[in-house]
Amino acid sequence: MRWNDLARQPCSVARSLSVIGDRWTLLILRDCFLGVTRFDHFQTRLGLTRHVLSRRLKTLVGAGVLARLAYQSGPTRFEYRLTPKGLDLHDVVVSLTRWGDRWMADRRGRPLDLIHRDCGHRTTPMVVCAECQEPLTARSTKVRFRFAEPPFPQAAG
Amino acid sequence: MRWNDLARQPCSVARSLSVIGDRWTLLILRDCFLGVTRFDHFQTRLGLTRHVLSRRLKTLVGAGVLARLAYQSGPTRFEYRLTPKGLDLHDVVVSLTRWGDRWMADRRGRPLDLIHRDCGHRTTPMVVCAECQEPLTARSTKVRFRFAEPPFPQAAG
DNA sequence: GTCAGTACGTTCCATTAAAGAACTCATGAT
DNA sequence: ATCATGAGTTCTTTAATGGAACGTACTGAC
Numbered sequence: 001m002r003w004n005d006l007a008r009q010p011c012s013v014a015r016s017l018s019v020i021g022d023r024w025t026l027l028i029l030r031d032c033f034l035g036v037t038r039f040d041h042f043q044t045r046l047g048l049t050r051h052v053l054s055r056r057l058k059t060l061v062g063a064g065v066l067a068r069l070a071y072q073s074g075p076t077r078f079e080y081r082l083t084p085k086g087l088d089l090h091d092v093v094v095s096l097t098r099w100g101d102r103w104m105a106d107r108r109g110r111p112l113d114l115i116h117r118d119c120g121h122r123t124t125p126m127v128v129c130a131e132c133q134e135p136l137t138a139r140s141t142k143v144r145f146r147f148a149e150p151p152f153p154q155a156a157g
Numbered sequence: 158m159r160w161n162d163l164a165r166q167p168c169s170v171a172r173s174l175s176v177i178g179d180r181w182t183l184l185i186l187r188d189c190f191l192g193v194t195r196f197d198h199f200q201t202r203l204g205l206t207r208h209v210l211s212r213r214l215k216t217l218v219g220a221g222v223l224a225r226l227a228y229q230s231g232p233t234r235f236e237y238r239l240t241p242k243g244l245d246l247h248d249v250v251v252s253l254t255r256w257g258d259r260w261m262a263d264r265r266g267r268p269l270d271l272i273h274r275d276c277g278h279r280t281t282p283m284v285v286c287a288e289c290q291e292p293l294t295a296r297s298t299k300v301r302f303r304f305a306e307p308p309f310p311q312a313a314g
Numbered sequence: 315g316t317c318a319g320t321a322c323g324t325t326c327c328a329t330t331a332a333a334g335a336a337c338t339c340a341t342g343a344t
Numbered sequence: 345a346t347c348a349t350g351a352g353t354t355c356t357t358t359a360a361t362g363g364a365a366c367g368t369a370c371t372g373a374c
Binding site: 101 | 304
């Protein structure tokens with residue numbers, strides 16, 4: 001299957017990944033959340049090629065995740081900022097961070113603390129059910145297909 | 158920069174992506190959470206090439222995300238199951254699903270409902286602060302670097 | 315006025331990874 | 345014997361990436 005067919009699949013994970021699922025995009029978005037906005041700054045920090053960066057930014061702007069805004073008009077120059085759609089990826093980035101903190105840290109431990117402004121604590125992010133506020137885990141959840149059951153040999157865990 | 162240098166970066170997002178950040182891996186893991194365990198079943202459902210699937214599964218087993226277990230010994234055959242480390246990626250998959258549901262759905266809406274067994278509701282996953290239980294958003298959080306400040310031109314939002 | 319610096323890209327080519335299809339290997343069923 | 349099953353491997357073609365240089369449009373220093 002081609003990558004570009006992903007967006008048409010009836011699966012939100014596939015559709016999300018059709019925009020942010022390649023090798024560099026989530027790192028670009030991580031830097032966006034850290035306040036990076038400019039081409040050269042992304043390129044220096046990430047060490048990816050300018051060619052690839054250029055294409056990724058175009059894709060993200062096209063998908064409405066980033067906005068390309070002129071910040072000066074000598075030679076007009078542009079910066080990239082998260083849109084509401086992009087800001088809403090915070091959960092994804094935070095979840096990746098928490099998993100990396102837990103399972104991929106070296107002896108020094110996690111590289112950064114996430115501080116919750118509202119309560120002042122160093123926070124551990126947690127995914128909960130919006131209805132009952134209890135944690136959602138693989139075991140405490142199940143899925144229900146809304147259109148058609150996919151071809152399945154056995155029930156999901 | 159080469160992809161394989163990512164794991165050494167002092168960033169949990171980068172380290173996570175060094176394992177799960179390529180085009181297919183998160184879709185494989187999505188299927189794992191749906192109960193898929195066997196090579197041919199992954200291949201049929203995802204439509205990726207057997208070659209790539211083979212390499213991805215090896216990587217995931219090598220990283221401790223999946224376990225390769227013999228399930229019969231006529232010709233010995235193996236299935237792939239999530240380890241605790243893999244099960245802990247639930248948050249990431251759930252966050253991707255929620256974002257796709259909200260921003261990438263077509264007219265029919267989200268393809269599946271996530272049911273929380275504990276409360277019986279169709280649940281909307283939410284990332285909250287484990288300390289105070291309030292939602293974590295881009296604006297309500299900030300980061301603090303534990304080792305060294307990276308070269309930064311401006312403060313993070 | 316020319317030369318270096320800044321900043322956002324584009325172009326070119328060699329290397330690497332992915333797509334697609336066929337093939338292997340062990341075994342059990344027909 | 346022949347076919348089917350399941351987990352891969354081995355090709356060859358096509359697409360994406362890495363690396364480095366170039367383009368463009370200004371600003372300020374000499």
